[in-house]
Amino acid sequence: MGTQWIRGEVRAEVLVGLRPQRANVTIRDLVTQAFAEWHIDVYRYALSMGLGTATAQEITQESFLRLYVALDKGESIENQKAWLFRVAHNLALNLRAKENRFGPWTPDLEERYVDRCANPEQALLDREKLRHLQRAVEGLSEQQRECLHLRAAGFRYREIAEIIGIKTSTVSEFLKRAIERLRKARHE
């Protein structure tokens, strides 16, 4: 149901009686709430696609603005989170195509986040393990990495397929291959 949202600032009082619980929700509230809930997830996703912080932030904000426009136009969006990720995905691809760069993870991320363990020996081990895994992850294809990231973010195969624009069976295939590769790497 997408028709319950009335355009812009016009409050949804028309529907009082039909859906009293939604009576006072505007699209602005809705988008603001969605932003509060998901903006870090979308931002992470953009970062995981190899974008810098500034571009990732821009893409994140733009996605939510587009959500506003879409809802304001009366479009019905069943799964807003997946919708946002799909828009972010497309924006990220376009931006990268424009800059003609298709980068994997930002390489410095690893250095940035490893040393946060209390026990130095454990930290060393962890760091080594992490590096090993990161190498394996970097050896995956970009779409395999995206599938992994989105799965880890809690999306179902069907949703992932919708976000990246591939078939559900392909998502399953990508995930299988990715996990197989990571498994092999673990046992090396």
Add this chain to the structure above:
Amino acid sequence: MNRYKISHPDAECLLQYADGELPSRQAVHVRAHLEACWRCRAELEDVQETITEYVRYEQTVFDSPPDPPVPWNGFGTRLERLIAERQNRWSHRGIALVKAILPNRRILATALAVTIVVFFAFVELRHPPAVNAAELLKRASEQEVKAVHHPRLRIKTKQHTFVRTGIVAANRSPEAEAERQLGSLFVEASYSWDNPLSATSFAAWRDGLRDWHDEVVLQGTGDASIYQIRSSTRSSTLEEATLNLRARDLVVESGTFRFRSREWVEMTALADEPEQAAAPRPATALTRAPDRQPLLQPSRATEELRVIAALHSADADLGDQIELNRDDAGKLIVTATAVAPERRAALQSSLSSLPGISLRFRDPKIDLSRPNEPQDIEGRSSTVETTDGLQLKLQLTLGGAVGLARFTDRVLEASEAAMVQVHDLRKLAKRFSPDVELHFDRNNRTVLERLRHDHAQALATKTADLRDLLLPVLLSLGAADSEAVEQPPTPPSWQDATEILFAAAQRLDQNLTRLFAGAGGDRPAEVATQAERALKQLNVTVGWYEHRY
């Protein structure tokens, strides 16, 4: 019933089970099997542990992502601005006016509903059901999802007419150049250049617009009728796009695209020729991992290997202008596109010793009446105005804009030559997967190995050229001499190793683009350091690959 007897679920099935993605009936079977089978249970646990480890890795890297440059609360302001912009539009004023006139909104709603019902009843009586663009696109996209299809396209622009077959890589013909330019127009407008003549791509572009206007027209009658969807906008460099869909099955037949730059493009899907069934994807899709390819039968694989080796000896590797496909009867067909007449004889004689191969030549029509203007390097002024720190520094190092342009051309040429070899290797790896190779006799293995070696060797030469050319400049830009680069972990098959090689080559390619496309901004040393590292990594990987496989 002995539950163990049910066959062991494969890796994909296990993962789907772990992810709760199996249909419930199948899941019940798998669960029953797992209860009985230690081996599969151990497998599943291993999968789970791998997932756990990956999640931990993600948490470490992404749980507290680096802060963006600007605080997030700026979003609120942007949203308010957007809302204000949209509220100023006449449609909102119209609603406000009606609201002012009709204080009781419940009556307004009822009146509106009645009007709409009456209107549609009227329309229904007089015309076939009206369809809106969004609905039509959605239905057509669903059709496309069922049958992924990249037809050959006839593309007509102001200056060129050509057939897009998907062969672009490293091709410098005017046709390829025109196609590249066209591609950048589409990309700039956020319109998929991968598969432009599709409802999915059209819908994706339309969904991304801030403002648009749709028109849907049903033309013709019966089986021949066509839906024409036209969307126009002011918020994209692609100002108007039109798709023509067959009404009976919603397949896109043709389309036109009008850009702000006054460029217009007409595309028509061409009927598939049998040998097109396995046509390669366009070059723009090279970065994507291709879908799983069906396994080659051993006899077929041998046959194909022979043809590829013969072509290689004639210096005609697959991909550039040469395609290898089968017709419906399984006969091998080599299609050579835009091959110069003097090279045709060499191709023919290289294949003459192989029976049952048909060689076809194809010449796409190219309108050469307005050739592309040659790039006039000498004519560029010696100091091109740039505020980009990296570009300035490059100009200083290389003797002005002319020096930089020359240098850029040489580097990109060398990198392109290396990429061609990597792509060739990758094509071999994809076609002759480990499973296929398993069925090869010794003779075939030797042929394949020789092919691989030739490409790897050529690649080693090209990457060394690239290093000699690039390294001094990178160091003078202030690249930190990075620590020794490690060899990648050794995967079991050369096919997997080829993917690692490909990734390294891609990374360098991407770094070079950053270096020369002016995206380096004010951190020249950092960009140079990264490029230096990627260069070193590729050289090490190439050496490792050559030595190991």
